[in-house]
Structure formats: C-alpha cells, structure tokens
Amino acid sequence: MVQPKYHVFICTSCRINGTQKGYCFQKGSVDIIQSFMQEIEDRDLTGDVVINNTGCFGICDKGPVVVVYPEGVWYGNVSEDDVERIVEEHFEGGVPVDDLMI
Template identity: 55%
Template sequence: MGMDLKHHVFVCTSCRQNGTQKGKCFANGANDVVMKFQEVIDDEDIRDDVMVTNCGCFGLCDNGVVVAVYPDGVFYKHVTVDDVEEIVTSHFEEGNVVERLVL
C-alpha cells in the first residue's frame, strides 16, 4: 500500500491507555461508524485514497462520536452511521467539508 493517501480518517473508539473501551464515543456507536466508513470506502472504490483508523480518546468527549480527517485538520462531531456516506461523498470525493458536523 502506497502512502499517497488523500485523507486519513481517525475515529475515536474511546480506547483509554489502560486498554478499556468506555466513553461517549464508544457508547454512541463508534465501532459501527468505523465499519460504515470502511464499507462505504470499499463501495466507492477509494481505498487507495482514504484510510480509516480507530484511535483513542481526543478529550472531546461531549462531542462523540468524534472523527478527525487529516491532512485537512477537520474534526467532525456527533457522527453517526447515517452521516458517513455524506462525509465520504461530500468531503472525500467532492472536496466539500460537511459544515453541519464540524466541531
């Protein structure tokens, strides 16, 4: 896999340093959001352009599920499975940040 990614997506899954998954992002369905991102990215055949990584706590818990997009430096808040397709289409494919979800 080349590292000429257009976007690297980090989804908080509330994993703490001690390894436990507990927190608002996890409780709000972060694992489902990760799986949905992977599914939509596969469906759109943009695996070479976009990588999804689950990550630990950003410390922005009241906004969970929190999703960070690099290199853009965009943070999305309260992301649900229903928002994933819009983020992929609008942001990753068309270059338009989904303003209603921006943190």
C-alpha cells in the same frame, strides 16, 4: 508506501490497556468505523482514504468525533447516517460537511 489523500481518525474510546469504554464507544463509534470502511470499499477509495481508530480526543460532549487530515477537519456527533454524506461530499467532492464540523 501508500500516500492517501485523506487520513481519518475516529474516536473509539480505546484506553491504553486496550479496553474500549467511554462516550464515543457507547454512542456506536465502532459501528461508524465499519460504516466508513464499507462505504470506502464500495466507492473504490481504499487507496485514497485510510481509517484509524483512536483514543479519546477529550471533547466527549461532541462525540463520536471524527478527524480528517490533511485539512484538520473535526466532525462531531457523527452517526452512521452521516458516513455516506462525509464520504460523498468531503472525500469524493473535496468539500467538508459544514453542519457536522465542530
């Protein structure tokens, strides 16, 4: 069984019936997931970081929302431009990105 160092949940506004619509989806959260996956692959972190999409966290005004465990760090208003920084500073450096935290 894989024991990742980080487990990342990214809101894609996925509804119970499987459709994606809502604030985080409209703000590009699917593209953010793809950026995380590419960045993690490029940095050879696939064994250390697991990415999952999720439904609404209920704080749409802070979206797109990214939550990182085991620390329970919540990032808000995340854009594709923030992905490299989160991976470098948090996943590789071990220090959450303060100015992106909710």
